[in-house]
Amino acid sequence: MKKATHQQTKKHNRDLVLRTIFANESISRAEVARVTNLTRATVSELVNDLLDEGLVVETGRGESIGGKSPILLSVMADSRYLIGVNLAQDKFTGAIVNLRGEIKESVEIPVQDSNGENALEFVYQIIDQLVKKEINPIVGIGVGAPGLINTREGVVVNAVNLDWQDLPLRQLLEKKYRLPVSVLNDSQATAIGEFVYGGQHTRDQNLIVVNVKHGIGSGILVNGRLFQGDGGGAGEIGHVVVQEKGELCRCGKRGCLETISSTRAVLKNLNLVSLEAAQAAFESGDAAAKKVVTNAAHYLGISLANLIGILNIQQIVLVGDMTRFGAEWIEEVNTSMRNAALERMSENTKLELGTLDYRACILGASAFLLLDDYSLLLKDH
DSSP states (O other), X not given: OOXXXXXXXXXXXXXXXXXXXXXXXXXXXXXXXXXXXXXXXXXXHHHHXXXXXXXXXXXXXXXXXXXXOOEEEEEOGXXXXXXXXXXXXXXXXXXXXXXXXXEEEEEEEEOTTOOHHHHHHHHHHHHHHHHTSSOOOEEEEEEEXXXXXXXXXXXXXXXXXGTEEXXXXXXXXXXXXXXXXXXXXXXXXXXXXXXXXXXXXOTTOOXXXXXXXXXXXXXXXXTTEEEOOSSSOTTOGGGSBSOTTOOBOTTSOXXXXXXXXXXXXXXXHHTOSOHHHHHHHHHTTOHHHHHHHXXXXXXXXXXXXXXHHXXXXXXXXXXXXXXXXXXXXXXXXXXXXXHHSOHHHHTTOEXXXXXXXXHHHHHHHHHHTTSSOOGGGSTTO
16 A cells, blocks of 8 residues: 555645534634644644635634634635536426535526436536526536436436436536536435535434435435445335335336335326325325325335334435325324334434425535545635
8 A cells, every 4th residue: 555645645634624614613723633633733734725725714713711712713605616406307406506505596497308318408508507607616516316326437327217328427517517527316415415404413423315206215324424335326215126016117127116105106196297286185185195195105114114124324314295295194104114124223213304305406416526525626626
């Protein structure tokens, strides 16, 4: 193993310092040194560089615990911007996001039943509109896309809804916009968004976010880091068979979770065209709607029990269009999950609803650019 060069060590330490400042509303140099185990001299040198870059700002003084009050540091939220894009089923949404996850501008395009080249053109339209906004500098683009994604290569391996197979989306976008680009599964992006911006999650926490909409997927964070598995598809629970002789799924198998528990399945089974109509029928006590929605929740709960048995993660967040069925739906999911899981493994599991709606994917896709490398924020990048 080669010894790290001085530049590599400095980059590692700089990222560590910046990550620590990001994780706090405000923090002193001394506290940064304590958290990172770096010397105060090293921290001071790196902070001076970050101040010169305009990435960090001194925001006042903290409370003294004996001696001089410490100067507090914060991330300069509007010093850099990222573009996040959510390629949802019925509409593509993009936004310019600052370094604190605040959406500054957004663009939405309806894309019902668009696929192939048409869908790609809509992606270009979204980003074209955003880069023309007078918000600068934009330093990167993150895309949350449905389907199986090779995040390392930025390739959409298979997105059935969009009719994309082996699409080199990152390469196409980097060539067109001359910016760093990341592409990841939309449920994984949503998980990152909920983890970073959706609640009081600690940096080393475990979390599963399950996205239940037209399709079903989940994002898994282990020790605060996205777990994608060997092939990048970890969490793809929508195409795991739960009924061997069930409905034919769009993936070609029968009885996948999506054929029972997704919004697509609910609407098909109720012969309705809108979720609003399904929700109204459910809330009015319509027997058919009650049966279909309860059945959907039941099988989702069984799938969550499998996740508990495999991962033993105790915090699960539910997001997506099916959450509109409210407390009765989530209670059935919860009951089914606990009945199907080993009691001692599920007794401490907390099941709750997400807080960020469609924004979670946008924020997560943009934040993913910074998870391992803050270099793109630097002026000389």
